[in-house]
Amino acid sequence: MVDATGALALPWLVAPLRDLLQRQQAHALLLHGPQGVGQFELAIALAQGWLCEAESSDARPCGRCASCKLVQARSHPDLLVLVPEAMQSQLGWGANDDDAPTDRAAKGKPSQEIKVDAVRRAVAFAQITSGRGRGKVVVMHPAERMNGIAANTLLKTLEEPPGSARFVLSSAAPDALLPTIRSRCQAVAMTPPAAADAMAWLAAQGVADAAVLLAATGQQPQEALVWSQEGVDAASWSRLPALVAQGGAETLAGWPLPRVIDALQKLCHDSACVAAGAAPRYFPATAIARGADLAALNAWRAELTRVARNAEHPWNAPLLIESLVQQGRQALARTGLARRGVSVHSRP
Numbered sequence: 302m303v304d305a306t307g308a309l310a311l312p313w314l315v316a317p318l319r320d321l322l323q324r325q326q327a328h329a330l331l332l333h334g335p336q337g338v339g340q341f342e343l344a345i346a347l348a349q350g351w352l353c354e355a356e357s358s359d360a361r362p363c364g365r366c367a368s369c370k371l372v373q374a375r376s377h378p379d380l381l382v383l384v385p386e387a388m389q390s391q392l393g394w395g396a397n398d399d400d401a402p403t404d405r406a407a408k409g410k411p412s413q414e415i416k417v418d419a420v421r422r423a424v425a426f427a428q429i430t431s432g433r434g435r436g437k438v439v440v441m442h443p444a445e446r447m448n449g450i451a452a453n454t455l456l457k458t459l460e461e462p463p464g465s466a467r468f469v470l471s472s473a474a475p476d477a478l479l480p481t482i483r484s485r486c487q488a489v490a491m492t493p494p495a496a497a498d499a500m501a502w503l504a505a506q507g508v509a510d511a512a513v514l515l516a517a518t519g520q521q522p523q524e525a526l527v528w529s530q531e532g533v534d535a536a537s538w539s540r541l542p543a544l545v546a547q548g549g550a551e552t553l554a555g556w557p558l559p560r561v562i563d564a565l566q567k568l569c570h571d572s573a574c575v576a577a578g579a580a581p582r583y584f585p586a587t588a589i590a591r592g593a594d595l596a597a598l599n600a601w602r603a604e605l606t607r608v609a610r611n612a613e614h615p616w617n618a619p620l621l622i623e624s625l626v627q628q629g630r631q632a633l634a635r636t637g638l639a640r641r642g643v644s645v646h647s648r649p
């Protein structure tokens with residue numbers, strides 16, 4: 302959203318935001334693009350722009366009017382933000398006293414879905430007259446987290462939004478949405494920022510060697526910032542292939558399991574690329590050795606895919622990581638990285 306100085310947190314959204322505010326008349330929008338490009342931030346800034354009370358439309362969202370301040374305080378009466386319970390604290394949006402406690406009591410952990418009750422609330426919200434007279438906005442993120450019942454509940458309202466209501470759905474996986482939902486929305490495709498813009502932004506956030514983390518996260522600047530804040534730096538990322546080739550899992554021990562699996566999948570991918578004579582994508586070229594065993598890499602990839610699909614399974618994380626790393630070691634064992642290492646497990 303736009304802060305009190307009039308600045309957007311993600312500078313590459315400035316141009317798309319202005320364009321949408323000037324041209325977009327649709328009552329239901331679907332903002333989609335790769336993970337981490339800033340769909341949710343753009344959706345909130347767009348809502349803020351529509352609700353802003355600055356006199357000049359060119360100045361909206363101004364960041365300073367009463368309406369903008371209410372958006373900043375996450376308490377605007379004409380803005381409803383629906384996000385899964387599991388993402389509410391991370392995003393700082395969408396907490397709703399009506400549903401959270403019972404959900405938690407019933408299931409024990411926060412829901413990953415946008416539930417039908419929340420969608421019903423949004424439909425009812427859209428039908429109430431705007432409190433401040435500039436319309437009403439419902440933001441849903443990530444929209445593909447609506448289950449089938451929730452999506453069907455939304456269909457009719459999307460087709461004929463009541464009065465002044467507008468819906469903004471944001472998604473990194475629009476193909477996972479019901480086709481009937483997609484067809485009722487004006488699609489707006491977002492592209493990742495240019496590498497130079499992303500690196501400048503990361504450098505301004507204090508991230509050193511931003512290019513390495515940007516590649517590590519598949520060119521997702523927001524994700525790169527989170528990794529950096531959680532202690533992943535260019536040096537530890539670049540060291541990872543050699544460690545795995547030696548069967549060492551210590552770097553991975555403090556990481557959350559989904560990130561470990563993601564990192565090993567990227568290592569497996571890059572090792573296969575280099576073995577086939579192509580350039581790696583996620584690791585520096587100097588960090589990936591030639592000569593990995595392709596059959597063993599394939600088996601490793603299949604196992605990583607299987608584990609990733611069952612990420613919700615109550616794994617014993619340390620044992621699982623050890624087993625995945627050992628499988629990786631076998632695939633990488635004959636590479637130069639393993640031979641160069643000081644603590645290679647020797648085989649008779």
Ligand SMILES: [Zn+2]
Nearest residue numbers: 353363366369
């Ligand atoms: Zn304003």
